[in-house]
Amino acid sequence: MTRTLTSKGAQTLSRIVAGAAAEIREHGVDEVRLEDVMARTRTSKSQLFHYFPGGKEELLLAVAQYEADRVLDDQQPMLGELTSWPAWEQWRDRLIVRYREQGTQCPLHILLGHVGRRTPAAQAVVTGLMHRWQAAIATGIRSMQASGDVAAAVDADRTAAALLAGIQGGVLLLLATGRTDHLEAALDLAIDALRGPTGDPPATGR
Structure with missing residues (x-):
């Protein structure tokens, strides 16, 4: 959506997208009809096509962006406050x-x-999500460097990229196995490596 609302x-558009996301989570993308979204969000057909002239496919892309935003929102405020090892x-x-x-069903x-x-629009959703996620992790690393808890020689952007790659690998294995073991291992080893010789000893009991 590039036009000014x-x-x-903007409230109506947000209500339609959130309602469509809820319908998809409950019934699956293949089962959801535009009529279901209109009923759930109390919008008319003319309203829905005003905001999404491309119909269901355009709406699904907006829902994909909504779900990408939720990935980061669900990590807040922790992701935005990576200023200590407890954080x-x-x-x-x-x-x-x-x-x-979430389990094995990732919306x-x-x-x-x-x-x-592989469509440009879908790739833009993923690229935007990964860019924002990596940037937030890198900001946390730089904050720890400023306090002396992470070595100054650590490349914050590259380390954040590696940590995010580990998370994504763990998530893919979760989708395949239903287990978070690999995700936990990727996070634990990455955080312990960040501590390095200047940080606190690794947390116990994980």
């Missing part, structure tokens, strides 16, 4: 809980599969 229009541990725990609750993964992962 009024406050009321990193809290973020790690929140991430594990988030994906454990974003399903939606992107439906709209076509």
Whole structure:
């Protein structure tokens, strides 16, 4: 959506997208009809096509962006406050809980599969998500460097990229196995490596 919306229009659009996301989570993308979304969101056909003239495919892409935003929102405020080792541990725990609750049914993964992962629009959703996620992790690393808890020689951007790659690998294995073991291992080893010789000893009891 590139056109300017009024406050009321933005609220209506958000209501349609959130309602469509809820329908998809409950019934699956293949079972959801535009009529179901209209009934759930109390919108008319003319309203829905005003905001999504491309119909269901355009709406699904908007829902994919909504779900991508939720990936980061679900990690807050921890992801935005990686300023101490306890904060990193809290973020790690929140991430594990988030994906454990999600299980093997990832709404974003399903939606992107439906709209076509290789389309420019779908790739933009994924690229935007990964860029923001990596940037948040890198900001946390730089904060720890400023306090002397992470060595200054650590490349924050490259380390954040590696940590994010480990998370994504763990998530893919979760989707295949239903287990978070690999995700937990990737997070634990990455955080312990960040501590290095200047940080506190690794947390126990994980």
